[in-house]
Amino acid sequence: MSAQDLTEDQLHDKLISEWEKRRYVPKHGDPALPPQLSELHDKSTEDVMKELNRLPFFMTELDETDGEGGENETLEALRTLVYDGEPHEIATNFKNQGNDAYKGKQYKVAIEYYTKGLEVECDDKSINTALLSNRAACNLELKNYRKCIEDCKKVLSIDESNIKACYRAGRAFFAVERYEEAQQILEYGLTVDPSNKDVKAVLDKVVAKQKSIEEARLKKERELEHKKMVQSILDNSIKLRHYTIIKSSAPADLLEDAKIRLEDEKDYESQLIFPAMILYPTTDEFDFIAEVGELTSPLEILEMVLNRPREWFEDPKHKDFTVKKLECYMETETGGLIKVGKKISINNALMNEKPKAPLFDNGLRLYVVPKTQSADWLSKWSKEAALAKRQM
Structure with a gap:
């Protein structure tokens, strides 16, 4: 008889029966609790949570000890597994973990994964380009603009047609007010992809900002020239009148x-x-x-x-x-x-x-x-x- 043919009461009785079969019943001389739990019987809730935290699956904070001053062997074993495989496989694994963290807006965590992937030093240029480009994206979000620029430069040294590197470097240059460099990298990006709307939008902002700065500079220059002219006319008018001006040591x-x-x-x-x-x-x-x-x-x-x-x-x-x-x-x-x-x-x-x-x-x-x-x-x-x- 299948589970679908059982009535609700019959199904309930069957589950209880299964539980009774599996339930731990101590025999004469056995501990009152299963061996896995008996050692926790006399421990406080805080101590139990510490024990669980040493298990990688339950970890809420990194615990590298075994609770008695030794190494956390389970954790070390997992760490070894992370680096198990060919360099490009290891780097790809770190890249994927970084991407997951990036999607969750955990940018600092993502940077750590991308950095570990780069430290593997695999020979696959596409993987290294992705790691650098993605790390640049994280640094841009965290406003680490100079780090973002450095990663974008490395990307372009590997792949000179990487439009994302041009876009991110342009935004970073703009943020640190290096407008000429922003314009250069964005204009270069448009030679790679003339229809890229994101690059065009940032370039428009850069050009507008430069125009505003130049207008302010010219205005200030005109004001200074006008001020000099007015002062010159004033000085000459005082001289022509033969007025004398004396300064007091302590003016009112x-x-x-x-x-x-x-x-x-x-x-x-x-x-x-x-x-x-x-x-x-x-x-x-x-x-x-x-x-x-x-x-x-x-x-x-x-x-x-x-x-x-x-x-x-x-x-x-x-x-x-x-x-x-x-x-x-x-x-x-x-x-x-x-x-x-x-x-x-x-x-x-x-x-x-x-x-x-x-x-x-x-x-x-x-x-x-x-x-x-x-x-x-x-x-x-x-x-x-x-x-x-x-x-x-």
């Missing part, structure tokens, strides 16, 4: 990045624009104006800075701070002071040869003092102290 923070510019950067005759420090030495205060034209007068500057809330003027120290009651002074090249008329333009004072009033740190420095206190302030002015604050 607000003037560290101060720049003079022309109202029209291409016209040396247009108005010069610069920042201005308005100093009130009798109250130890100051105002900063980011941009003032050279044709501006001290009067216009005072009207600008004195446009303040009424509460500011109610402070006793600002009692005489009105346009009519204030005087303006500029420091001279020799460290002294000159009084500046409030209605004349700043450029008149800057162009005057004697006494010469310079710009300081690319900006205007204007001292503003109440008439009632000017004599006292002037008497305390020290040329030596003024000169000591300048950059030597």
Whole structure:
């Protein structure tokens, strides 16, 4: 009677019968467990798992010992089998194992297999080419671009028409920004296979990137040339006006990045624009104006800075701070002071040869003092102290 003719109950009874026949029943003097399991009876779960891990089929991590300091003979026997056969057979076996690992995206494992296959040094060029090419593919995935390039070079030295090596080397060269080499290898690849879409796609990216870099280079070059031209016009405009610029040993923070510019950067005759420090030495205060034209007068500057809330003027120290009651002074090249008329333009004072009033740190420095206190302030002015604050 076949298994198909048995009822479910009959089949169940037959399986139990078979189990009873095979079940281990200890005889008098035999161990309670089968010999294969008796030695594990008193061991912990952890110890049992360690024992199983020494069996290659159950290994979750490499264990090269026998558990007592000796070699794992089963593992060594399997290792010997791996290298059993002709060189091309061994290399092919490693290649196939590498391919399986590659399909599972285990790229590092795949590289190990391909490398072992190459170490066999078989004489079959097609096998060696495949091992190198596949290892290059793994290194490309792992972003080991230089290793990928080296393997691709070796492939092409064996098979100069290997389009995959051209493609992978092109991608790797592109990734490490070696665009000329990428273009060369990809263009070479298209001489081998003119219709290869993958190679064309990477080549298009390389050419586009090179074009972008060249455009950026030309733009930067134009900007630099323009900057030089503007600076040249500015320098000449300052010389033509006979302006002097003095640097302080410790310039005010607000003037560290101060720049003079022309109202029209291409016209040396247009108005010069610069920042201005308005100093009130009798109250130890100051105002900063980011941009003032050279044709501006001290009067216009005072009207600008004195446009303040009424509460500011109610402070006793600002009692005489009105346009009519204030005087303006500029420091001279020799460290002294000159009084500046409030209605004349700043450029008149800057162009005057004697006494010469310079710009300081690319900006205007204007001292503003109440008439009632000017004599006292002037008497305390020290040329030596003024000169000591300048950059030597």
